[in-house]
Amino acid sequence: MNRFAGLxxxxxxxxxxxxxxxxxxxxxxxxxxxxxxxSKWFDVYHTNNPNFQFNYxxxxxxxxxxxxxxxxxxxxxxxxPMNDDQLKAFQDKHxxxxxxxxxxxxxxxxxxxxxxxxxxxxxFTPEALAxxxxxxxxxxxxxxxxxxxxxxxxxxxxxxVVHRSDGSGTTYIWTDYLSKISDEWKTxxxxxxxxxWPKGIGGKGNEGVMGSVKTTPNAIGYVExxxxxxxxxxxxxxxxxxxxxxxxxxxxxxxxxxGAAKEMPDDFRVSITNAPGKTAYPISSFTWLLIPQKFQxxxxxxxxxxFLKWMLSDGQNSVEALSYAKLPKExxxxxxxxxxxxx
Amino acid sequence: xxxxxxxxxGAGPVQGSRSFFLKxxxxxxxxxxxxxxxxxxxxxxxxxxxWELWVNSALPRQKFGFHFFVTSVWDPIMEQYGALxxxxxxxxxxxxxxxxAVPLGIGAAIFLAELAPPRVSDTLQFFIDLLAAVPSxxxxxxxxxxxxxxxxxxxxxxxxxxxxYLPIFKGPSYGVGFMTAGxxxxxxxxxxxxxxxxxxxxxxxxxxxxxALALGSTRWESTWKVVVPFAKTGIMGSIFxxxxxxxxxxxxxxxxxGNTPKIAASLFAPGYSIAAVIANEFTEATGDLYLQSLIAxxxxxxxxxxxxxxxxxxxxxxxxQKGSEVGG
Amino acid sequence: xxxxxxxxxxxxxxxxxxxxxxxxxxxxxxxxxxLGYLVFNGGTSINWDFFTKLPKPVGESGGGMAxxxxxxxxxxxxxxxxxVPIGFLGGIYLAEFTGKGMASVVRYAADLLNGVPSIxxxxxxxxxxxxxxxxxSAYAGAFALGxxxxxITLRSxxxxxxxxxxxxxxxxxxxxxxxxxxIASVIVPAAYRGILTAILLALARVAGExxxxxxxxxxxxxxxxxxxxxxxxxxVMIYTxxxxxxDDWHRQAWAAGLVLLGLVLIINILARTILSRGFAVPRS
Numbered sequence: 001m002n003r004f005a006g007l008x009x010x011x012x013x014x015x016x017x018x019x020x021x022x023x024x025x026x027x028x029x030x031x032x033x034x035x036x037x038x039s040k041w042f043d044v045y046h047t048n049n050p051n052f053q054f055n056y057x058x059x060x061x062x063x064x065x066x067x068x069x070x071x072x073x074x075x076x077x078x079x080x081p082m083n084d085d086q087l088k089a090f091q092d093k094h095x096x097x098x099x100x101x102x103x104x105x106x107x108x109x110x111x112x113x114x115x116x117x118x119x120x121x122x123x124f125t126p127e128a129l130a131x132x133x134x135x136x137x138x139x140x141x142x143x144x145x146x147x148x149x150x151x152x153x154x155x156x157x158x159x160x161v162v163h164r165s166d167g168s169g170t171t172y173i174w175t176d177y178l179s180k181i182s183d184e185w186k187t188x189x190x191x192x193x194x195x196x197w198p199k200g201i202g203g204k205g206n207e208g209v210m211g212s213v214k215t216t217p218n219a220i221g222y223v224e225x226x227x228x229x230x231x232x233x234x235x236x237x238x239x240x241x242x243x244x245x246x247x248x249x250x251x252x253x254x255x256x257x258x259g260a261a262k263e264m265p266d267d268f269r270v271s272i273t274n275a276p277g278k279t280a281y282p283i284s285s286f287t288w289l290l291i292p293q294k295f296q297x298x299x300x301x302x303x304x305x306x307f308l309k310w311m312l313s314d315g316q317n318s319v320e321a322l323s324y325a326k327l328p329k330e331x332x333x334x335x336x337x338x339x340x341x342x343x
Numbered sequence: 344x345x346x347x348x349x350x351x352x353g354a355g356p357v358q359g360s361r362s363f364f365l366k367x368x369x370x371x372x373x374x375x376x377x378x379x380x381x382x383x384x385x386x387x388x389x390x391x392x393x394w395e396l397w398v399n400s401a402l403p404r405q406k407f408g409f410h411f412f413v414t415s416v417w418d419p420i421m422e423q424y425g426a427l428x429x430x431x432x433x434x435x436x437x438x439x440x441x442x443x444a445v446p447l448g449i450g451a452a453i454f455l456a457e458l459a460p461p462r463v464s465d466t467l468q469f470f471i472d473l474l475a476a477v478p479s480x481x482x483x484x485x486x487x488x489x490x491x492x493x494x495x496x497x498x499x500x501x502x503x504x505x506x507x508y509l510p511i512f513k514g515p516s517y518g519v520g521f522m523t524a525g526x527x528x529x530x531x532x533x534x535x536x537x538x539x540x541x542x543x544x545x546x547x548x549x550x551x552x553x554x555a556l557a558l559g560s561t562r563w564e565s566t567w568k569v570v571v572p573f574a575k576t577g578i579m580g581s582i583f584x585x586x587x588x589x590x591x592x593x594x595x596x597x598x599x600x601g602n603t604p605k606i607a608a609s610l611f612a613p614g615y616s617i618a619a620v621i622a623n624e625f626t627e628a629t630g631d632l633y634l635q636s637l638i639a640x641x642x643x644x645x646x647x648x649x650x651x652x653x654x655x656x657x658x659x660x661x662x663x664q665k666g667s668e669v670g671g
Numbered sequence: 672x673x674x675x676x677x678x679x680x681x682x683x684x685x686x687x688x689x690x691x692x693x694x695x696x697x698x699x700x701x702x703x704x705x706l707g708y709l710v711f712n713g714g715t716s717i718n719w720d721f722f723t724k725l726p727k728p729v730g731e732s733g734g735g736m737a738x739x740x741x742x743x744x745x746x747x748x749x750x751x752x753x754x755v756p757i758g759f760l761g762g763i764y765l766a767e768f769t770g771k772g773m774a775s776v777v778r779y780a781a782d783l784l785n786g787v788p789s790i791x792x793x794x795x796x797x798x799x800x801x802x803x804x805x806x807x808s809a810y811a812g813a814f815a816l817g818x819x820x821x822x823i824t825l826r827s828x829x830x831x832x833x834x835x836x837x838x839x840x841x842x843x844x845x846x847x848x849x850x851x852x853x854i855a856s857v858i859v860p861a862a863y864r865g866i867l868t869a870i871l872l873a874l875a876r877v878a879g880e881x882x883x884x885x886x887x888x889x890x891x892x893x894x895x896x897x898x899x900x901x902x903x904x905x906x907v908m909i910y911t912x913x914x915x916x917x918d919d920w921h922r923q924a925w926a927a928g929l930v931l932l933g934l935v936l937i938i939n940i941l942a943r944t945i946l947s948r949g950f951a952v953p954r955s
Contacts, residue, residue, distance in 0.1 A: 025893070025900055027806070039728035039892070046893075055901060057890045063626030069629070071805040086629060157513035165602035167419075167627035176715075194624075196418040201517055201613040202602030203914070204623060210916035215491070216518055230730045231916045322730075374851035378764035381757050382777045385821055392787065393794045399798060413892020450694030457862075458688055459695070467699055469943065475703040476939045477932060480906045481757040484913050484928050485705060487922070533698050563684035591788025594910060595884040618790045618882070625794070626886050641791045653785035 023050060024299050029057040030064020030077030031169045032206040033224045034093040034287045037105055037322050038077065041315050042095065045307060052303045060205060062167015062193040068290050069093055074289035074300055080172025080193045081105075081269035094292065100267045100342065101288040101310060102335055105256050105316075106325035108248035109173045109283040110235040112228040113220040114213050115140060122236040123148035123245045126282075129238070130182035132159055132220060134189075135199040140218060141249045148245065155218070165202025167193040173285040174222045177273040222283075226248075226323045241274050252281035253325040260286075261328035268335070279324035286327075294343045303343060308339050353572030372650065393645075400639035404633050417604040417620075419628075426634035426643060428604040431646070432521065432614035434664070436596060437589040439525025440532055445582060447529075448536030449571075452578075454538065456544035457566050468541065475534035483549040483598035486527040491599060498612060510608040518536065519601040522610040529594045532585035539584060539659060543577030544570060546666035583655035587648045593618040617644045676678045682937055706932070713929035716922045721930075726892060726908075732919035734929055737895045742902040748877055749898065753817030755824055755870055762828025762866075767854055778826070781882060785822035793883035801887055805903040810890030816880060821874040827869030831862040864945050871942035876933045881906035905931050 014281075030276045035058040044053040059067075061078035068076030069090045081101055082090070090099045111124055128144040131137035137144050141154040164171045175191040189195050203209035207224045210231055213221040225248045228235040237245040247254045256275040264270060291308070295301035313337055316326045353403040403411050403424055446497025451471075455464045499516040506512045506516060547570050555565035571578070601613020617640045720735045727734035749788050761781075765774050796815035801807055842851040861868070889901040890911070905927055912924035 007379075025896070027901055029889075036729045041486075042892070043728045053893045055891045055893055057892075057901070060627055062624075062629060064627075066627050066629045070802065072801060072807055089629070145826070160517055162513065165623050167624070167629070190420050192420040194419040194627075196416065196420070197603070200603065201519055202623075205914075206603070207911075211914055216914050217495075218515075226730075227916065233916075233954075340947035352824060354740070370808050371850040371853065373767045374854070378760045379767055379773075381760035382764040382773070384757050385761050385777055385825060386780040388821070389784045391799070392784070392792075395792070395795055395798050396791070447694045450691040451698045454688070454695040455690035458691065463761070467695055470699045470702050472943070473939055474698070474705075474937055476875055476879075476935055477702075477705060477882055478881070478906060480879065480881045480909050480913075481705070481709070481910060481928050481932055483926060484909060485708065487913055490707070496735050530701055533701075535766070537695075539697060561680050561684035563687045564680065587786060593788070594906075595725070595788045598910070598914060618788055621790050621794070622885055625797070638794060640790060644788055645791050648781065648788055652782070656782070 001067045017074055022052045022112040024303055025053045026303055027055050027056055027073045028058075028064075028075040028077060028289075029067050029073045030290070031061040031079050031172075031287055032058045033061070033079045033107055033168075033170045033285075034077065034324070035206070036226050036230070037319055038323050039289055040295050040318060040322065041311060044318070045315075052307070054101070054303075054307065057317060058130070058205060060164070060166040060193075060208070061169030061172065064241075064290065065193075066167075067198050068086070068099065073297045074295075075287065075292070075332055076102075078172075078193075078290060079285055079287040080168025080176075080240045081288060082290065092293075094294075097292060097294045099296055100291050100293055100338065102291055102338070103268050103288050103312060103327055103331055105319050105334055106253050106284060106286055106327065107323075108225045108253050108281055109177070109222045109285070110228055110248045111220060111238065112210070112223050112231065112233050114215075115157075118152060119234055119253050120152070121150065121234060121247055125239045125240070126178075126235045130178050130185050131165070133161060133178065133198070133200070133293065134182075134185060135161075138199050148239075150152055155158045160217050160219040161195050161197075161200030161204055162203055162209050162216070163196075164205070164209060166204050168205075169193060169285075170222065170224060171195065171285065173273060173283060175273055177283045180274045187283055195295060200215045212322060220223075225253075229323050238282050240278075240280055241276055242280075246279060248281045250320055250323070250325045254328070255279070256280040256282070256284035256285070257325070257328055257331075261304040261330045264331055264334055266334075266338075268331075268338075280318035284325075291342060305342055309336070312336060396638060396642045396645060400635050400642050402635040403639045406632065411636075412643075413624055415606055419630075419633055422630070422632055424632070426462030426617075426636075426640055428606050429615050429617040429620050429640060430643065431606045431619070432592065432600065433590055433616040433647075435521045435610070436524040436600065436616060437520055437577065437586055440528035440589045441582065441586060443526065443529035444533045444585060446567050448581075448585070449540055449578060451533075451537045452540035452544060453566055453571070455541045457562075457570065464541075470603060471534045471537050475538070477531075478590060479531070479553055479594040480532055481528055482595040486523065486595055486599040489624070490523055490526055494518055494520075494523045494526075503611070511610050514607070514609040514611050516611055518600060520598050520609075520611050520613045521600070521607075524596045524600040524614075524616070525610070527599055528589045528592060531595065532589050535585045535588055536581045538573070539581035540578050543581065543659065543662050543666075544664045545572045546577075548666055549574045573666075574662055576658045576665075580655045580662065583651045583658065585653065586649040591644060591648050593622050597622050606660045611623060615642075685955050689727075694857040698955070703721070705939045706936075709925060709929040711934055713925035713927070716926035717929065721923070721926055724893070726903075728915065729914040733916075733925075734776060736903075736905065736908055736923065738891060739903040739905045739927070740930070741810070742891070742895060743878070743905040744885070744900070745895075745900060746809050746816060747874060749810060749813035750816035750820060753813060753854040753876060754820030757817075758824025758873075759866065759870075761821075762825045763832065763854060765825070765829040766832035767850070768857070778829075784818065788882075789815075789819065789880050791797075792955055793886055796883060798885045804899075806899065807887060807889035808899045809888055809895060809902040810898045812884045812899075812902060812904065815887050816877040816881035819877050819880065819883070820950070821871075823873040823876065826865075827872075827896045828862075828866050831865030831869070832858055834865075835861045836908075864948070868942040868946040870947075872937050875938040875942070878933060878938070879906055879931060879935050881910055 038056050064076035064078050067073045080322040114230040133207050143157045150323050179191045203212040210223050210227040213219045222320045237247040240246050256278045257273050259269050260272045312332050413429040416423045416425050428520040495518040502512050552565050595618050597619035603613040603617045622635050707780045712725050724735035780813040792815050800814050843857045883903050891901045895902040909924050909927045912920035
C-alpha cells in the first residue's frame with residue numbers, strides 16, 4: 001500500500017513539474033539547409049520573448065512539407081518550394097485554406113570534398129559536377145576535374161559520392177542546378193527533393209552528408225555553405241554562366257539574387273540557380289518558411305506573425321555571421337506586406 | 344461463496360438477466376470480466392495493427408500488384424516504387440550477420456552447456472543476457488565510430504587486395520555498406536543464438552552423452568556427433584530467432600548501411616534495408632502512394648518476422664520436448 | 672585403434688573445445704569492450720551541464736540533454752502505466768480464469784506482438800495516435816512503447832502465477848476465500864518477484880528503443896510541458912548527434928550513450944538479482 005502511495009505522489013509531483021511552465025509552444029519542422037540560423041534565431045527570440053518557444057526540428061524539407069500539410073506541425077520550412085500539386089494537397093486537407101512561402105535567408109549549396117592531400121578550393125565546371133553525380137566521372141584525376149585545377153595533385157582514386165537519403169530542399173537546389181546545366185541529368189534524373197540517384201551513399205540531413213564526407217576519404221557531397229565552414233572542410237568554386245569560377249560567399253550569393261529580387265513573384269517561389277551575373281554564385285537559393293494562411297489558434301498566429309516581423313528586421317542582422325546572405329530590400333518590403341494576409 | 348437463488352417472479356428472459364446481474368455482484372465474476380477485457384485488449388491491439396498495415400498499404404497493391412516485390416526502382420519523382428532493393432539489403436545483411444554469428448554463437452553455447460562448470464556457465468550467461476539488452480542505437484554509435492573506420496582501414500584492404508576479383512569483394516571502400524551492417528548485426532544477434540542454443544543443449548538428456556563416451560568417443564566427438572545433432576532442431580530455432588531479430592533491426596543498420604536503394608553484388612557496396620528506409624523516409628513521404636509503399640514494406644517485414652518467429656518457436660519446442668520424452 | 676590416431680582425436684577434441692571457450696569469452700568480451708569504450712569516450716563529457724542544460728543552437732558547443740532525459744523519463748513512465756496493467760491483468764486472466772480456447776488466442780496474439788519490429792509499431796502508433804490528433808506527442812511515443820511492453824509482461828505474469836505451488840491456492844480456498852481474493856491476497860504476492868522482474872525487463876527493453884519514437888514523440892529543442900507536445904528523448908538525441916559532423920555533438924552522444932546503457936544495464940541487473948533471490952514462499 002505504501003508503495004502505491006509513494007508511486008502516486010511521485011507521479012503527481014512529476015505532473016506538477018511538467019505542467020508548471022506555460023510558455024506557448026509553436027512547432028515547426030523542415031529544412032536542414034537553414035537549420036544553423038533558425039536554431040540561432042529561435043534561441044535568441046525565446047530569450048527576448050520568454051513566452052514563446054519555437055521548437056524547430058531539422059528533418060529535411062520533404063518532411064517539413066509533409067508534416068505541415070498533415071497539420072502535425074504549425075509551420076514548415078523548405079528550400080525546394082512546394083509545387084502546385086503539393087499546394088493543392090495542402091488546401092484539400094485544410095478546407096481550402098492555402099499556405100504561404102516566406103523567404104528567410106539566402107544560402108548556397110557548395111561541393112565539399114575530402115581528398116587526402118588537397119586542402120584548398122578546387123575549381124569545378126558544371127560538366128564535371130554533372131559527370132561526377134551521374135557516375136560518369138569516376139576518379140578524382142579525371143581530366144574533367146583535373147583540367148581546371150592545374151597544379152593540384154589529384155589522386156587516381158574512386159570518387160565516393162555522398163547525397164541525401166532524406167527528402168531535401170538542398171537536394172532540390174542541387175538537382176535544379178544540374179538539370180539546368182546538363183540535359184542528360186534533366187532527362188535521366190530530374191529535379192526534386194528526393195531523386196533516383198545514379199550512385200552514391202545517402203546521409204541524413206545536411207548534417208549526415210557533412211558527417212559522411214568528413215569521415216570518408218575521397219568523398220564528395222553537397223551541403224549548405226555554413227556546414228562546410230563550421231567543420232573546416234574544403235569546398236570548391238563553381239564555374240558560373242559567365243564563365244568565371246566563383247566561390248560561395250556573401251557577395252556572390254547576393255549577386256545571384258539581385259535579378260530575382262526585382263522580379264519576385266507574389267508567392268515568392270523562385271529559382272535563382274545558374275543566375276546571370278559575372279560574380280554570381282550559380283548554386284544559390286532562397287529558403288522559405290511555410291506558413292498556413294489561417295490559424296485556428298490566435299495565440300500561435302500572433303506569435304508567428306511577431307516572429308516573422310522580427311526575422312525581417314533584427315533577425316537579418318545575425319545571418320551574415322553564419323555565412324547566409326541577407327534578403328534583398330525589395331523582398332523584405334514585399335514580405336512585410338504579405339504578413340498581413342495571415343489570419 | 345454461493346449465490347442465493349431467489350424465487351423470481353416473471354417470465355424466462357427477465358429471470359435470465361436477473362441471474363446475470365446476481366452473478367455480477369459476485370467478486371469472482373467481476374474479476375473474471377475485468378481480466379477478460381484486458382486479455383481481449385491484447386488481441387484487439389494485435390488485430391488492429393495487422394489490419395492497419397493491410398488497409399494502409401492498399402494503393403501500391405492495386406497499382407503495382409506482384410511487381411512491387413520484383414521491381415528494383417525506388418523513384419519518388421516518377422512514383423515508381425519497388426521493394427526489391429530493400430528486401431535484398433535486408434537479406435544480405437542478415438546473411439552476413441548469420442555467417443559470423445552462428446559459428447561463434449554455437450561454439451560459445453557448446454562451451455557454456457558442455458564444458459563450463461555451472462557457476463561459470465551461469466555467470467557468463469548473465470553477461471551475455473546483458474549484451475542482448477544493449478539498445479540498438481548504442482550499437483549504431485559503435486558502428487559509426489569504430490566499425491566503419493576499422494572496415495575502411497583493416498577489413499577492406501585485407502579482403503579486397505587478395506580477393507578483389509570476386510564479385511562480392513569488388514569495388515571501392517565506402518566504410519559503410521552491407522558488410523559493415525552485417526558485422527554490427529552479428530554482434531547484436533549472437534546473444535540470442537547463445538542463450539537459446541545453450542538451453543537446448545542443456546536439455547539433451549545425459550545418457551546420450553554418456554552412451555557416446557562409453558563407446559569410446561572423445562569429449563568433442565560426443566558433443567559434436569551426438570549432442571549437437573540431437574539438439575539440432577532447437578539450434579535451428581535459435582538461428583531463426585536471431586534472423587528474425589536481424590531483419591527488424593532499424594537504428595544500427597540505418598547508421599552504417601549507406602542508405603542507397605540499389606542492388607549490388609559487392610559486400611562493400613552501400614545498400615538499404617526495409618527498416619532503414621522506413622525510418623528515413625516515413626516522416627517525409629508526400630503523397631499517398633509514397634507513404635503507402637513504405638507501409639507496404641512494413642507489412643512485408645512484419646510477415647517475414649512473423650513466419651520466422653513462428654518457425655523458431657516450433658523448432659525450439661519440438662527439441663526441448665524431444666529431450667524430455669527420450670528421458671534422462 | 673592405433674595410439675597415433677587416438678592422440679590425433681584427443682588433440683582435435685582439446686583444440687575444438689578450447690575454441691568453443693574462445694568463442695564464449697570473445698562474446699562476453701564484446702560487452703566489456705562496449706562498456707569500456709562508452710566510459711572512455713563518454714565519461715569525460717558527463718558533467719553537471721549535461722544533466723541540467725538544454726541543447727545549444729547548432730554549431731555552438733556546450734549545452735546538455737536535460738530535456739531529453741526528462742522526456743525519456745516521462746515517456747517511459749506513461750508507457751509503463753499503459754502497458755503494464757494490460758499485460759498484468761491479461762496474464763491473470765490467462766493463468767486463473769480461462770479455458771483452453773481463449774488462452775491460446777491471447778497467447779498467440781501476444782507472441783505475434785512481441786515479434787513485430789519496433790519500426791512497424793512506430794507506423795501503427797503514427798496512424799492511430801499522431802494523425803488523428805494532429806500532433807506529435809509524448810503520449811504517442813508512450814503508446815508505441817507501451818504496446819511493446821505488453822507481451823513480456825503478459826507471458827511472464829502468466830508463467831509466474833501458474834508456478835505458484837498448488838498448496839497455497841488450495842489452502843486459501845479451504846479457508847473459504849473466493850477466487851479473486853485468493854488471487855489478490857495470496858497468489859499474486861507469492862509471484863510478485865517474478866512479475867516485477869518481468870516488468871523491469873520490459874522497461875529496460877523499451878528504454879533503449881529509438882525507431883518507434885522517430886515519428887511519434889518526434890523531438891523538441893526545449894522541455895516539453897504536459898503530454899501532448901513533441902518530446903526530446905535520449906535515444907533519438909544520440910542518433911541525431913551521432914550522424915552529425917559536429918565533434919561537440921559526438922562527445923555528447925557518447926555521454927548520452929553511457930547514461931542510457933548504464934540505465935538499461937542497471938535495470939537488467941536489478942531485475943535478475945530480484946529473481947535469483949527466489950520466490951517469497953511462506954514456510955509451513
